[in-house]
Amino acid sequence: MIVEALIPGEAHALPGPLLTELTALYVSNRAFQELSGDFPDPDDIRPEQVAASLADELAQPGTEVLLARSEGRLVGIAVTLATHPDPARPDPWIGLLMVDARAHRSGHGSRLAAFVEDRFRAAGRSGLCLAVLENNSRALAFWTSLGYRETDRRRDLAHGRPCVVLRKAL
Numbered sequence: 001m002i003v004e005a006l007i008p009g010e011a012h013a014l015p016g017p018l019l020t021e022l023t024a025l026y027v028s029n030r031a032f033q034e035l036s037g038d039f040p041d042p043d044d045i046r047p048e049q050v051a052a053s054l055a056d057e058l059a060q061p062g063t064e065v066l067l068a069r070s071e072g073r074l075v076g077i078a079v080t081l082a083t084h085p086d087p088a089r090p091d092p093w094i095g096l097l098m099v100d101a102r103a104h105r106s107g108h109g110s111r112l113a114a115f116v117e118d119r120f121r122a123a124g125r126s127g128l129c130l131a132v133l134e135n136n137s138r139a140l141a142f143w144t145s146l147g148y149r150e151t152d153r154r155r156d157l158a159h160g161r162p163c164v165v166l167r168k169a170l
Contacts (some may be wrong), residue, residue, distance in 0.1 A: 001068050001069065001070050001075070001108065001111050001112070001115075002068070002069045002070075003066050003067065003068050003069075003112070003115050004066070004067050004069070005064055005065065005066055005067075006054065006058065006064075006065040006066075006067065014051055014054075018074075019047045019050065019051055020047065021073075021074040022047075022050050022054070022067075022074065022077070023045060023046070023047045023050045024074075024100070025074055025075075025076070025077060025098065025100045026039075026045050026050050026098070027045050028100050028101035028102055029098055029100075029101050030042050030043070030101075031101075031138075032098065032136065032139075033045065035133055035135055035136050036133060036161075037159065037161070038053065039053075057079050057095065057096075060081065060085075061082075062081055062082030062083055063079065063080065063081050063082075063095070064079070064080045064082075065077065065078075065079050066078040066079075066080065066112070066115070066116070068099075068108060068111070068112045068115075070103070070108060074100070075099060075100050075103045075106075075108045076097070076098060076099040076100065076103075076108050076109065076112045077096065077097070077098050078094060078096065078097045078098075078112050078113075078115075078116050079094070079095040079096040079097075080092060080093065080094055080095065080116055080119075080120075081093040081094075081095055084129065085157060086157075089129065091125065091126070091127040091128060091129045091167065092120050092125055092128055092129070093128070093129050093130055093131075094113070094116060094128065094129075094130040095130075097109060097112060097113060097116070097130075099112070109142060110146065113146055116128070117168070117170055120170060121170040125170055126169065126170055127167050127168065127169050127170055128167070128168050128170055129151070129165060129166065129167045129168075130143065130148065130165075130166050131154075131156055131163040131164065131165050131166070132163060132164050132166060133156075133161055133162070133163055133164075134153070134161075134162040134163060134164055135162075140164060140166075143166050144166070146168070147168050148166035148167065148168045149166060149167060149168070150164055150165070150166055151165050151166065151167045152164075152165040153165065
């Protein structure tokens with residue numbers, strides 16, 4: 001798997017083929033899109049919505065968007081935050097990790113998560129956190145299988161959705 005980072009400011013000017021790939025990845029995860037409510041219509045996610053979403057992510061200080069490819073095909077995306085907006089939470093965060101639904105259960109998600117963990121470990125960070133929507137049992141099972149443990153339950157900052165906060169020591 002090859003991982004590349006999007007450059008801040010690049011999201012609104014994504015090349016057409018890449019934006020098409022990203023949109024297809026988001027569209028493939030209809031069940032997640034329906035749970036999250038991140039897009040107005042999970043059956044009609046448009047490239048301009050994906051570009052705007054990624055631009056919003058990259059506008060936040062310390063955010064990185066990583067794209068994972070396997071055999072030249074986009075198979076996953078990870079959005080990381082060097083620090084949480086709440087200063088009482090010093091660990092870096094995974095804001096999103098999504099694998100193309102057609103490639104679920106092929107190890108791409110685990111490899112992408114390990115890549116993110118290794119980067120933060122190499123940067124001297126001691127833990128990594130994330131939040132899973134309470135109603136997303138598949139994601140909760142995935143993250144706990146990778147060694148993440150529940151530390152809190154709270155509403156997310158963006159939309160007030162109930163979440164399970166997980167952390168893994170690095």
